Amino acid sequence: xxxxSVVQTVFPFAVIAVAIFLAFNGVLMIxxxxxxxxxxxxxxxxxxxxxxxxxPWGVLQPFADLLKFIFKEDLVPDKSTKFIYYLAPLVALTxxxxxxxxxxxxxxxxxxxxxxxxxxxxxxxxxxxxxxADLDVGILYVLAITSVGVYGIALAGWSSNSKYxxxxxxxxxxxxxxxxxxxxxxxIGVVLLSGTLSLTGIIDAxxxxxxxxxxxxxxxxxxxxxxxxxxxxxxxxVPFDLPEAETELVAxxxxxxxxxxxALFFMAEYVNMFTVSVMCVTLFLGGWYIPGLDWLARxxxxxxxxxxxxxxxxxxxxVGFLLKIFAFLFLYxxxxxxxxxxxxxxxxxxGWKFLLPVALANVILTVIVVFFWHR
Amino acid sequence: MVSVLFFIxxxxxxxxxxxxxxxxxxxxxxxxxxxxxxxxxxxYLTLAAPFIAIVQILVYAGAIMVLVxxxxxxxxxxxxxPLTRLRYLFPIGGVLxxxxxxxxLFIFYAVTKTPHTSSEQGNVVGQSMSIGRAMYTEYLLPVExxxxxxxxxxxxxxxxxxxxxxxxxxxxxxxxEGGD
Amino acid sequence: xxxxxxxxxxxxxxxxxIGAVGVIYKRNAIGMFMCIELMLNAVNLSFVAFSRxxxxxxxxxxxxxxxxxxxxxxxxxxGIIITFFRNRLSVDVDxxxxxxx
Numbered sequence: 001x002x003x004x005s006v007v008q009t010v011f012p013f014a015v016i017a018v019a020i021f022l023a024f025n026g027v028l029m030i031x032x033x034x035x036x037x038x039x040x041x042x043x044x045x046x047x048x049x050x051x052x053x054x055x056p057w058g059v060l061q062p063f064a065d066l067l068k069f070i071f072k073e074d075l076v077p078d079k080s081t082k083f084i085y086y087l088a089p090l091v092a093l094t095x096x097x098x099x100x101x102x103x104x105x106x107x108x109x110x111x112x113x114x115x116x117x118x119x120x121x122x123x124x125x126x127x128x129x130x131x132x133a134d135l136d137v138g139i140l141y142v143l144a145i146t147s148v149g150v151y152g153i154a155l156a157g158w159s160s161n162s163k164y165x166x167x168x169x170x171x172x173x174x175x176x177x178x179x180x181x182x183x184x185x186x187x188i189g190v191v192l193l194s195g196t197l198s199l200t201g202i203i204d205a206x207x208x209x210x211x212x213x214x215x216x217x218x219x220x221x222x223x224x225x226x227x228x229x230x231x232x233x234x235x236x237x238v239p240f241d242l243p244e245a246e247t248e249l250v251a252x253x254x255x256x257x258x259x260x261x262x263a264l265f266f267m268a269e270y271v272n273m274f275t276v277s278v279m280c281v282t283l284f285l286g287g288w289y290i291p292g293l294d295w296l297a298r299x300x301x302x303x304x305x306x307x308x309x310x311x312x313x314x315x316x317x318x319v320g321f322l323l324k325i326f327a328f329l330f331l332y333x334x335x336x337x338x339x340x341x342x343x344x345x346x347x348x349x350x351g352w353k354f355l356l357p358v359a360l361a362n363v364i365l366t367v368i369v370v371f372f373w374h375r
Numbered sequence: 376m377v378s379v380l381f382f383i384x385x386x387x388x389x390x391x392x393x394x395x396x397x398x399x400x401x402x403x404x405x406x407x408x409x410x411x412x413x414x415x416x417x418x419y420l421t422l423a424a425p426f427i428a429i430v431q432i433l434v435y436a437g438a439i440m441v442l443v444x445x446x447x448x449x450x451x452x453x454x455x456x457p458l459t460r461l462r463y464l465f466p467i468g469g470v471l472x473x474x475x476x477x478x479x480l481f482i483f484y485a486v487t488k489t490p491h492t493s494s495e496q497g498n499v500v501g502q503s504m505s506i507g508r509a510m511y512t513e514y515l516l517p518v519e520x521x522x523x524x525x526x527x528x529x530x531x532x533x534x535x536x537x538x539x540x541x542x543x544x545x546x547x548x549x550x551x552e553g554g555d
Numbered sequence: 556x557x558x559x560x561x562x563x564x565x566x567x568x569x570x571x572x573i574g575a576v577g578v579i580y581k582r583n584a585i586g587m588f589m590c591i592e593l594m595l596n597a598v599n600l601s602f603v604a605f606s607r608x609x610x611x612x613x614x615x616x617x618x619x620x621x622x623x624x625x626x627x628x629x630x631x632x633x634g635i636i637i638t639f640f641r642n643r644l645s646v647d648v649d650x651x652x653x654x655x656x
Binding site: 377378381382385388389392393395396401404405408411412415418419422423424426427430431434435438439442443446447449450452465468469471472473475476479480483484486505506509510514517518521524525527528529531532533535536 | 558561562563564565566567568569570571572573574575576577579580581583585586588589590592593596599600601603604606607612613615616618619620622623624625626627628629630631633634635636637638640646
Binding site: 081083084087135136137140141143144145147148150151154155157158166169170173174176177180197 | 400402403406409425426429430432433436437438441442444445447448449451502503
């Protein structure tokens with residue numbers, strides 16, 4: 001009896017731990033291949049071949065890069081503030097990875113596991129949601145953790161004791177503070193339409209909305225554009241990559257970082273790209289939801305395979321979810337190959353004088369529409 | 376389980392708070408203070424108040440402390456100068472702190488004697504739905520006042536930090552030398 | 556087993572006292588500002604603990620108001636500090652003596 005209660009307590013924690021482990025490793029794997037894809041696509045845009053030596057088509061390049069990062073010499077600047085210098089890359093990567101646990105990556109599966117799991121655990125897990133933590137305040141959680149990510153860059157810039165790093169860190173803090181406002185304001189429209197702060201609730205609201213607006217990108221197109229632009233600024237990507245503008249600031253905030261500490265910053269940047277893409281997909285493109293899939297399954301008598309709640313439905317939805325994310329990642333790389341960089345005053349003017357007012361106007365318009373809609 | 380978690384987090388919060396007061400370097404203080412805020416947010420989670428916990432990180436760690444760190448970096452502050460004047464008052468400050476601690480604990484001890492009227496809906500209270508409902512019905516006036524206060528703060532901060540001509544540094548230096 | 560109301564209040568009191576001592580000891584304006592934030596947070600903790608104890612949402616509403624006031628205070632306070640630094644090239648409160656003579 002004692003053992004049974006222990007298993008009942010420990011099992012959910014074990015499941016969550018394994019889920020977090022798998023999610024983090026999966027994301028890091030995707031991130032590794034995003035780096036390779038970026039080099040390949042940039043090469044293609046510029047009429048080059050890109051990395052093609054390590055393995056066929058260069059598929060083993062990420063591992064070669066990782067090995068190189070591990071074996072490089074780890075230089076620490078002499079006059080740096082040691083504790084904060086070591087802390088900064090950890091903060092950056094942790095803050096980048098933490099939002100992953102609240103994103104729903106598939107529909108919940110109805111499963112009968114009572115034969116497989118002892119001690120009545122099958123009843124507890126009869127309904128498997130494909131999300132690690134379904135927070136009531138999911139959106140706020142993501143925004144909060146993203147805003148903590150600024151410290152990674154700001155502290156790195158300050159502790160390196162180098163003027164280029166300091167300039168990069170200052171620019172990045174100013175930029176992230178400015179664009180966070182626009183990002184938060186653009187999310188409010190979606191929250192108003194769905195009436196909840198939970199990410200699963202938002203996907204549910206998109207499923208149950210009328211046929212012409214199955215994805216919130218239709219009623220919230222302005223919000224989507226503002227969010228996308230703010231997301232580029234938040235992740236420090238071209239055309240907003242001022243913190244690490246290599247032609248002006250050497251390498252910005254990570255000038256003084258080498259070997260694995262630099263690799264942590266590098267991974268944090270790409271993980272940030274990934275998580276912001278997931279957020280965008282979840283809020284504006286229905287997350288894992290593919291309109292008409294359920295209906296199609298009912299039309300073609302394949303409900304047992306692709307009906308809502310089956311494993312097949314979950315797999316197809318998850319693949320659709322990944323494809324949407326990859327489309328956004330491709331957009332990031334495409335824009336990097338296309339657009340030049342902003343000047344710092346242009347960046348600030350654009351954020352405060354154009355993006356924020358547009359986002360606020362969108363919020364007010366949404367409030368009015370939702371108010372009359374519900375009367 | 377929750378108890379163990381609470382004591383770990385409480386220890387962390389107190390350690391970070393002491394380090395915030397102890398360190399002379401303002402950036403070390405700021406980083407310690409962020410530690411306090413994050414451990415307090417985790418304590419709010421154990422108190423079944425997820426909304427407040429997230430807002431704590433969003434507002435304190437994500438907005439206020441970013442501003443503070445930004446200002447510290449912008450002004451490039453060095454360490455506090457050692458105190459020359461009024462040195463003998465240091466222990467008195469410590470004693471005053473202890474007296475304050477005793478007073479606070481006594482008040483709180485007296486308060487814990489009050490009857491416990493906890494209701495069953497304890498877990499619903501922290502959800503965003505109940506907070507939002509209370510905010511826009513019963514407590515609408517305070518929320519409006521807070522909104523006006525924030526607007527005033529925005530205007531005030533902009534007027535305050537607006538550069539009114541170039542600062543006359545020679546005059547400042549002169550007055551400082553003359554004043555001291 | 557959950558810790559009782561008393562332990563939360565004790566933690567709140569300890570943090571408040573540390574913050575108060577910090578305000579007395581700190582010399583630069585930013586340090587004092589941070590210690591005031593620490594005191595506000597200690598008060599917030601007791602509000603949330605009471606809110607949990609009585610199953611009443613009012614305490615959390617107060618926390619929300621306190622946070623908004625803290626944000627306003629940060630905006631205005633840091634504005635003052637920057638202006639002060641611009642005029643005196645220091646953030647030491649002992650240098651804020653322009654009205655002294």
